[in-house]
Amino acid sequence: xxxxxxxxxxxxxxxxxxxxxxxxxxxxxxxxxxxxxxxxxxxxxxxxxxxxxxxxxxxxxxxxxxxxxxxxxxxxxxxxxxxxxxxxxxxxxxxxxxxxxxxxxxxxxxxxxxxxxxxxxxxxxxxxxxxxxxxxxxxxxxxxxxxxxxxxxxxxxxxxxxxxxxxxxxxxxxxxxxxxxxxxxxxxxxxxxxxxxxxxxxxxxxxxxxxxxxxxxxxxxxxxxxxxxxxxxxxxxxxxxxxxxxxxxxxxxxxxxxxxxxxxxxxxxxxxxxxxxxxxxxxxxxxxxxxxxxxxxxxxxxxxxxxxxxxxxxxxxxxxxxxxxxxxxxxxxxxxxxxxxxxxxxxxxxxxxxxxxxxxxxxxxxxxxxxxxxxxxxxxxxxxxxxxxxxxxxxxxxxxxxxxxxxxxxxxxxxxxxxxxxxxxxxxxxxxxxxxxxxxxxxxxxxxxxxxxxxxxxxxxxxxxxxxxxxxxxxx
Ligand code: ATP
Ligand code: MG
Ligand code: MG
Ligand code: MG
Numbered sequence: 001x002x003x004x005x006x007x008x009x010x011x012x013x014x015x016x017x018x019x020x021x022x023x024x025x026x027x028x029x030x031x032x033x034x035x036x037x038x039x040x041x042x043x044x045x046x047x048x049x050x051x052x053x054x055x056x057x058x059x060x061x062x063x064x065x066x067x068x069x070x071x072x073x074x075x076x077x078x079x080x081x082x083x084x085x086x087x088x089x090x091x092x093x094x095x096x097x098x099x100x101x102x103x104x105x106x107x108x109x110x111x112x113x114x115x116x117x118x119x120x121x122x123x124x125x126x127x128x129x130x131x132x133x134x135x136x137x138x139x140x141x142x143x144x145x146x147x148x149x150x151x152x153x154x155x156x157x158x159x160x161x162x163x164x165x166x167x168x169x170x171x172x173x174x175x176x177x178x179x180x181x182x183x184x185x186x187x188x189x190x191x192x193x194x195x196x197x198x199x200x201x202x203x204x205x206x207x208x209x210x211x212x213x214x215x216x217x218x219x220x221x222x223x224x225x226x227x228x229x230x231x232x233x234x235x236x237x238x239x240x241x242x243x244x245x246x247x248x249x250x251x252x253x254x255x256x257x258x259x260x261x262x263x264x265x266x267x268x269x270x271x272x273x274x275x276x277x278x279x280x281x282x283x284x285x286x287x288x289x290x291x292x293x294x295x296x297x298x299x300x301x302x303x304x305x306x307x308x309x310x311x312x313x314x315x316x317x318x319x320x321x322x323x324x325x326x327x328x329x330x331x332x333x334x335x336x337x338x339x340x341x342x343x344x345x346x347x348x349x350x351x352x353x354x355x356x357x358x359x360x361x362x363x364x365x366x367x368x369x370x371x372x373x374x375x376x377x378x379x380x381x382x383x384x385x386x387x388x389x390x391x392x393x394x395x396x397x398x399x400x401x402x403x404x405x406x407x408x409x410x411x412x413x414x415x416x417x418x419x420x421x422x423x424x425x426x427x428x429x430x431x432x433x434x435x436x437x438x439x440x441x442x443x444x445x446x447x448x449x450x451x452x453x454x455x456x457x458x459x460x461x462x463x464x465x466x467x468x469x470x471x472x473x474x475x476x
Contacts, residue, residue, distance in 0.1 A: 001117075001242065003234060003252045006087075006238055007062050007085075010060070010087040014089045015060065018058050020059045020060070024061060024064045025043035026064075026294045027064050033163075035302060035303050038067050039086060040086040040087070041090065041231070044229075049166060057092055057093065058091050059089070060087075060088065060090070062088075064294075065084050065085065066083050066290075067080075074280050074283050078182075078193045079192075079193065079236055081248075081286075085233075088229065089230050091227055091228035092225070097134060097138065099228075101142070101201065102142070104230065117241060119176055123178075125151065125195055126139050126150055126173065127151045127152070127158055129159055130153060131170070132203075160202045165210055167223055169202055169206055170205075171200055172201045173200045173201075176240055177194065183195075197236070198232060198236040199233075202230065204226060204227040204229060206219045235247040235253070238251065238252065248279040248283060252339065260285075260318065260327070263318070264322055265322070280314065284310045286335045288311045288357055289353065289357070292353045293349065293353055315328075315364050316408060324365075326362060326365060328357050328358050332358075378391075388417065388419060389419050390418050391421050392422070395424075396428040
């Protein structure tokens with residue numbers, strides 16, 4: 001079943017059950033704490049917070065999402081993309097826990113011939129918040145899932161909030177056991193790639209107080225109206241429905257992977273390291289397409305920096321696969337061909353989107369070229385001095401003057417059997433940051449409104465938690 005069909009079925013199912021179909025919002029909704037929309041509920045936040053009255057009691061959507069925090073997992077796990085789409089159904093003070101569970105179960109297990117996804121009941125596992133006896137009871141008594149496949153998990157995994165005082169609630173996640181060829185026995189807690197989470201049901205029913213963003217905060221009361229917020233990963237559902245090993249092999253992403261393999265003259269499946277690289281390329285090319293599609297241009301802070309990092313990572317992976325020339329002109333059109341049916345605006349805006357991405361690739365390739373010469377000289381110098389360490393000052397110069405990200409320097413050094421004085425590098429970075437801050441403080445003025453993004457950008461290098469579903473507000 002193609003991704004497009006999964007999307008259609010999801011929306012038809014909830015449309016037929018009284019949900020208003022709402023188109024995806026842009027990835028760039030205005031939210032000072034969020035660079036990109038990272039969950040289906042984000043556009044509905046004002047309704048959940050009671051700031052606006054929802055024009056409908058129930059809604060369903062397929063929302064574009066970006067989760068930068070997952071970037072290091074991409075290609076290594078079976079299930080993490082930087083850009084992905086979240087199918088969601090929402091109730092604003094309308095139906096609640098029991099109905100939400102019933103609806104999810106019905107859609108997931110209904111035979112394919114009747115408009116459902118036909119997943120085998122005997123391989124479905126669920127998790128519930130450890131104190132949510134109500135949800136556990138519904139799954140066991142009402143739905144009939146045996147108790148052994150209902151797993152209770154703590155606050156960190158199964159409690160949702162926006163990261164700040166306000167609505168919160170327990171959640172219940174639905175998993176498919178893909179079988180022993182995918183990993184260890186023992187349920188979702190043993191192996192989250194074998195037991196693949198594809199849907200999260202959030203029961204917004206309590207109010208939380210001050211405390212850490214993720215767990216350990218107090219629950220201080222009940223909400224006046226109880227809401228439902230769910231998120232089903234479209235890419236994960238596609239992987240399950242298509243019987244492929246991971247999300248990068250689904251019909252929207254795999255063609256890019258195949259083209260990259262062709263360009264690199266590699267056979268996908270022949271070498272595990274190359275396979276990871278090919279998956280990263282396929283994922284990142286699509287993310288770049290979607291992010292530029294929504295109007296971001298590469299830059300040194302905020303969203304522009306995220307985009308730049310994603311694009312450069314893709315280029316670098318191609319290089320590590322042995323391709324030194326520009327490849328975006330080959331790869332991007334393949335991604336477009338898979339995405340344009342769902343997002344026709346990409347095709348209308350193709351001239352702009354492609355030239356932004358091709359130009360960034362060219363810039364980075366020439367950066368790599370000039371930086372690589374400096375790098376090679378530095379390696380020689382170290383060797384001649386009988387050292388196996390590249391100095392922090394060199395790494396800093398490569399970063400500062402040639403735009404070499406430190407991870408690039410690290411990887412290239414490792415390839416030559418050298419290590420890098422990372423601590424020295426970080427010290428110099430820190431110094432530079434402090435100087436910049438002092439400068440900024442001195443010039444403190446007109447641009448105050450950009451400060452939130454700037455501070456996020458500053459910490460980006462050190463993997464900002466751009467949040468999971470359960471902490472929609474960035475902790476940066
Ligand atoms: P995981 O535990 O696998 O990282 P999650 O619990 O962080 O997933 P949620 O925040 O519950 O995910 O998001 C709701 C759904 O969105 C998930 O059940 C999954 O299907 C999908 N999803 C989440 N993160 C990603 C991602 N990085 N790439 C693709 N799909 C994702
Ligand atoms: Mg999870
Ligand atoms: Mg989840
Ligand atoms: Mg996650």
